[in-house]
Amino acid sequence: MARISRVLNLGRVLSCRSHGAVRTMASLQEDAHRIFWSAVSSVLPPRMLRRALAVRDTAGSSVLECGGKEITLDKNLYLVGFGKAVLGMAAAVEQIVGKHLVEGVISIPRGMEESLKQAGRRDMLLSPGSRVRVMEGAANNMADEAALRAAGEIRKLAEKLEERHLLLVLISGGGSALLPAPVPPLTLQDKQTITQQLALRGATIQELNTLRRALSQLKGGGLARAAYPAQVVSLILSDVIGDDLDVIASGPTVCSSHSAEDCLQIMSKYGLRDSMSEAVVEVLRSRPLMESPDHFSHVHNILIGSNFIALREAEQEAKKLGYFTLLLSTAISGDVRYVSHFYAVLAKVICSILMSSPQQQELEQEVLALASTMAVSGLNLADRLQELKLTGSVDSICVLFGGETTVQVQGKGKGGRNQEMALRVAAEWHQSQASMQGCQVMFLSGGTDGQDGPTEATGAFVYxxxxxxxxxxxxxxxxxxxxxxxxxxxxxxxxxxxxxVTGLTGTNVMDVQMLLVRRQL
Structure with missing residues (x-):
């Protein structure tokens, strides 16, 4: 909490000085810190929920305003939730709806409540005497018996609701492991064995999720079906590239887009069809036929937080600090070795544009070739670089990216994908500093959840x-x-x-990467 306070104090100091008055690497790092924290702040539970929910009291009645809907409150509001950020989300809902909340159950990672207490995040804890029951499980993000019990309590609450009731569903990353509910007679072990077998044979994450949804009582729209005929409003914090609601926590309130035959074809593809138990075949055959979205007319899914929302806030903060901004992508993925090379070359390209370097065309061709290889959706890098070249007198540039990369661990040291990304960018720059002469450059990579691997840091800066x-x-x-x-x-x-280092933030919308480049005056 002390570190967060320093960030906020830093922001007040920066707002009181002229951005161009101090031209040091330290001020560049300070700007990067402030821009990063603005991104995280925009998706903290209290701020997200206050954007999404409001209660309007009128003479003799109260109305919940949410996503363009207005719902009368009359001892009819219930809450369930599951995910890494859900405790803070539930606390924010409790603050907004107050006495109107009848009952709630949330499933959160083991140790999360104590971690938020230790981090000083009292604003993300439920009030004493709360009507929301907190259940912890899924240690190390793996479904376990504790999470299974929590899922059972969530299902029981949903199934008792009537048409006059409203169920608020809070969903964030990690929700899938916290909501295990295999379709009987399958056990949690049965389901884990099937997905492990598929994973070992090379099944994609999309194929694994298709099977998980099909074998679950609550995923793939199962929670929404359990709550019918009550109204269901899901408030969703995305931690996946593309913000696909069918993927986040395996889509418990989203109409399933896959049939039993799709699942059987996946099992056949990986040579597991003949070894499937009768119980698995029976469960798949008992799945509802492909559902129409009309069957989910009682459900309203609202995306309240995402990497894009965070980066848009960072973009605005960078503009306030005097930077020309390029928000290039929220879909960065892949091995950090390749992504870091792309960022290192991109920095050289931007420097070459600012300095009108003779290497400019050659560097542009190199970075465009890298971008093509990475196949990042919607990047349009050539157009954005052309936009930069047409600006003329710009001398300070902020480039923003988001997404989630992977690391191939090969040693026994400590780190995380963001710290390794930053260090690899620095290593790429080591032999090519001359190509950035005349510019000051800072790269930051950080996780919005405040954690990067088993460390106290969430990322790092390099130059x-x-x-x-x-x-x-x-x-x-x-x-x-x-x-x-x-x-x-x-x-x-x-x-x-x-x-x-920010400390545990209580939110998670993947990672933020940032390049700050300015011409030395």
Whole structure:
């Protein structure tokens, strides 16, 4: 909490000075910190829920306003939730609806309540005497018996509702592991065995999720069916690229788009059809036929937080600080080794544009080829670079990306995808600092949840001369990367000055990457 306060105090200091008055790398890092925190702040539960929900009291009655709907409140409001950010979301709902909430049950990761207490996030805790019951489970994001019990309580609450009732459903990333409810006679172990077998044979995440939904009582629209005929309003925080509501927590309030035959074809594809138990075949055959969205007319799904919403807020903050902004993509994925190379080359391209470098065309061709290989949806990099070239007198640029990458762990060090991303960008820059002469450059990669792997950091900052400065202090970044020890490197380099530490935020909309480039005056 103290670290967050420093960030907020920093923002007040920055707003009181002219952006162009201080031209140091330290001020560039301060700007990056402030822009990142503005992104996170926009998707914190209290702010998200107050954008989405309001109660209007009139003479003798109260109305809940939500997503363009108005619903009369009369001792008819119930709540369920599941996911890593749901405790804070439930606390915000409780603050908004107050006495109108009759009963609630939420399923959250084991230890989350205590972690938020330790982080000083009292605004994300339920009030004493709350009508919402908190159940913890799914340690290490794996469905377990505790999560199974929580799912059972959520199902029981939904099934007792009547037409006059309203069920608020809070959903965030991690919700799938926190809502396991296999269709009888299947057990949790049966379901886990099937998905493990598919995973070992190379099934895609989309195929795995199709089977998970089909074998669950609550996923793939099952929770909405259980709550019928009550009205259902789902407030959803996305942690997936593309914000596909069918994927987030396996779509418990979304009409399923897959049939039993789709599932059987997947099992056949991976040679598992003949080894399927009779129980699995029976469950799949008993699935409802492909449903029409009309069958979900009692459901209203609302996306209240996403990576795009966070980056739009970051974009506005960067503009306030005097940057020309390029919000390029919220769909960055893949191995950090390839993505970091792309970011390193992109920084050189931007410098070449600012400095009218003779290398500009060659660098542009290189970065466009990399972008094509990455196949990022909607990137349109050529058009955005052309937009930058046409601006003329710009000398400070902020480039924003979002998404979620992967890391191939090869050593026994400590780190996470964001710290490794940053360190790899610095390593890429080490041999090409000359191509960025005349510019100051800062790269940041950070997770919006405040956690990056098993470390206290959520990411890191780097600049082109970082590896040179580290080598002067006897630190070898390449060796740290070999050991998968990015956190160890940053912790030792200038006493952790370039680690990004926010503490647990209570939200999660994947990661934010940022390039700040400015011409030296």
């Amino acid at each position: 082109p001369q970082l590896m040179t400065n580290a080598l002067e202090r006897g630190l070898d970044a390449e060796h740290s990367l070999y050991l998968s020890d990015s956190n160890g490197f940053f912790s030792r380099f200038q006493n952790g000055k370039y680690l990004l």
